[in-house]
Amino acid sequence: MEFGIVFGFQYISSQIGDGVVAAMNSVRCMFNNFGTNTWQFGAGTWLLLKYAGVTGDLVGYMDEGYTYVCTCLADVDGLKLMLG
DSSP states (O other): OOOHHHHHHHHHHHOHHHHHHHHHHHHHHHHHHHHHHHHHHHHHHHHHHHHTTTTTHHHHHHHHHHHHOOOOHHHHHHHHHHHH
């Protein structure tokens, strides 16, 4: 996916001025670093909650939410049933 974004930005920026190229490079950088920044924000939030002592209350909710967000376990179980 990143290759498509980079290629699209390079193709579009070759047709326009230098200021727009710089803006498009900053947007590309933002997309590339979104995962890292999101993970760091989540880890910082978790450590703050751990310091406050409320992580024990949240673990049950997170385990329940995991089954809705990540369906890979249900998909594997379905494939096991289909394949025997």
